[in-house]
Amino acid sequence: MRTTVRFIISSAVIFAILAVGAGIFLAEGALHPGRRRLSAADHSRGLQIAAQGNAAFDEVEITSADGIRLRGWNMRPLQNNGDAVILFHGLSDNRIGTIGYAELFLKHGYSVLMPDARAHGEREGELATYGLLEKKDIQRWSAWLESNEHPHCIFGFAESMGAAGLLQSLQSEGHFCAVIAESPFSNFREIAYDRVGQFFRTGPWLGRTILRPAVDVAFIHAKWKYKLNFEEVSPQNAVAASRVPVFLIHGQIDGNILIRHSRRIAAGNKSVILWEVPLADHCRAIGVAPDELERRAVAWFQQHDVAVNELSVTVLAKPEQQDAAPREQPAAARR
Numbered sequence: 001m002r003t004t005v006r007f008i009i010s011s012a013v014i015f016a017i018l019a020v021g022a023g024i025f026l027a028e029g030a031l032h033p034g035r036r037r038l039s040a041a042d043h044s045r046g047l048q049i050a051a052q053g054n055a056a057f058d059e060v061e062i063t064s065a066d067g068i069r070l071r072g073w074n075m076r077p078l079q080n081n082g083d084a085v086i087l088f089h090g091l092s093d094n095r096i097g098t099i100g101y102a103e104l105f106l107k108h109g110y111s112v113l114m115p116d117a118r119a120h121g122e123r124e125g126e127l128a129t130y131g132l133l134e135k136k137d138i139q140r141w142s143a144w145l146e147s148n149e150h151p152h153c154i155f156g157f158a159e160s161m162g163a164a165g166l167l168q169s170l171q172s173e174g175h176f177c178a179v180i181a182e183s184p185f186s187n188f189r190e191i192a193y194d195r196v197g198q199f200f201r202t203g204p205w206l207g208r209t210i211l212r213p214a215v216d217v218a219f220i221h222a223k224w225k226y227k228l229n230f231e232e233v234s235p236q237n238a239v240a241a242s243r244v245p246v247f248l249i250h251g252q253i254d255g256n257i258l259i260r261h262s263r264r265i266a267a268g269n270k271s272v273i274l275w276e277v278p279l280a281d282h283c284r285a286i287g288v289a290p291d292e293l294e295r296r297a298v299a300w301f302q303q304h305d306v307a308v309n310e311l312s313v314t315v316l317a318k319p320e321q322q323d324a325a326p327r328e329q330p331a332a333a334r335r
Contacts (some may be wrong), residue, residue, distance in 0.1 A: 016213070023217025026192070031127045031222065034092045038121045042096040046114075049099055050075045053106030062144050064118065064125075065136050071122045072115030072141070075102060076149070081109030083177075083305060084151040086141055088162030090183075090283060091128065094121030100286055101157055108298050111149060115141050117162060127226065130188055132233050134165035135172075142175035153177035155301050159283040160184070160257065167235035167265070170242035178304035180297055181235075182249040183257050183283050186264040188233035192218065194258060204258075240268035247273045247300045249293070251280030273300075 050057035055075040062070050072095055085105045087098035095114040102112045117134055118125035127133075142154050156179035158166040163181035170176070185191035192215050196207030207215055222228045239246055246269070250262040259276060266274040275296060280288040 019211070019213040020217050022211070022214040024221050026195070026214060027218040027221040027225075030192075030195075030218070031129070031226065031228075033119070033128050035120055036092055036094050036097075038094050038096065038116070042094070045096060045099060046073050046075075046102075049103050049106070053103065054078050055106055055112075060113070060144075062140055064133075064140060066133070068118055068125045070115060070118065070137055070141070072113060074145075074149075075106060075112045075114075077106050077109055077111065079109055080111060082152040083109075083155065083301065084111040084113060084145055084149055084153075085155045085157055085301070086113045086115070086138070086145065088115070088138065088156070088158035088166050089117065089120070090160030090162055092120070098157075098159070098162075104294055104297070105157075110155075110301075111151060113141065113145055117165070127228075128161070129228055130161060130230070130233050131165035131168035131235065132228055132230065135169040135238075138165055138169040139172060139174055142169075146175050153301075153305050155179065155304075156181075157297065158182070158184075164233070164235045167246065168233070168238045170244045170246075171238045174244065176244050177306055178245040178247070178301060180247045180249065180300060182285060183251065183254055184235050184248070184261060184265065185257050186234070186236040186261040188230045189215070189219075190261065190264075191257065236265045236268050239265050239272060242269070245271065245300075245304050247275070247296070249275050249277060249285050249296075251277045251282060251284055251288070253279060254282045256282035 047057055053075065055077040058074045058076075060072050060074045064070055085101075087095070087101050089095060089097040095116050098114055102114055105112050115137075116122050117128065118137060119128045138156075142156075145151065145154055154175045154177060156166045156169075156176050158179070159182040163184035166179055167181050167184055170179070185194075190204070193204040193207030196211050196215060197204045200206055219230050222230055248262045248266055250259045252259055262274055266272045275285075277285045277289055285293045
């Protein structure tokens with residue numbers, strides 16, 4: 001009996017030590033992702049796409065609320081439709097990762113703003129926070145665009161980590177007329193469970209059960225050492241409380257962020273549209289169904305283009321209807 005008790009106690013102590021070590025490792029790895037620096041070739045590619053789209057090309061910079069310099073590219077086609085799209089890339093990437101979308105939207109007359117996420121590309125900052133701080137950066141970028149370019153509407157298009165940040169930015173009254181998010185996670189705890197399961201190839205159940213103490217330690221470590229509460233990272237909750245039109249895209253065979261995440265987000269707000277793309281892996285809708293993606297994305301933005309819609313209402317409305325009070329508009333359309 002004594003031997004059994006000692007074995008149980010020893011096993012518990014060893015498990016606790018391993019859980020603490022694993023949790024700290026998880027937290028530090030998530031907060032300090034690999035960085036893809038912006039290269040000369042990336043810069044040349046950006047110039048090339050702007051030239052092909054007959055667009056002006058500017059290097060732009062703003063400062064975050066916590067004093068970090070944020071950098072990106074701004075492209076303005078000469079034949080501009082009056083609207084702008086901000087593109088947000090995924091984890092361990094930089095602005096060049098969204099160049100295909102920039103090319104797509106430039107072709108349709110949209111101005112395109114392509115910023116780097118903090119701790120990515122040319123941006124300063126050492127910590128990626130998965131929307132906790134990035135949502136404020138996104139709000140600053142949209143405010144800069146509104147103040148400097150004065151578009152009729154500002155739209156957002158983002159993928160993966162960028163998609164999660166974009167959706168969380170909708171918590172506050174913002175500047176977006178509508179957004180499109182591809183392959184977002186629903187909340188940080190759920191994606192943490194997924195990451196543990198992916199490491200051991202078991203599925204998220206392992207992180208929810210046996211290795212949950214390691215996940216809990218990771219959250220505690222981030223909060224204690226960096227003052228970051230990742231329990232607040234929840235695109236699902238942000239979308240549930242938002243009135244901004246949201247269009248989700250998710251590959252049905254996404255092995256990085258499972259499609260259940262977008263389904264959870266869509267379930268929390270019945271106005272959300274979810275396009276599940278057959279045979280598409282993580283953020284690969286543009287590779288699997290490029291024409292369909294282009295058609296759906298442009299149609300979504302056109303559907304929520306305040307200037308176009310109000311022009312249609314003005315033309316079609318009866319004289320007595322034209323004096324009616326206008327509906328509430330996003331800030332970017334209040335001009």
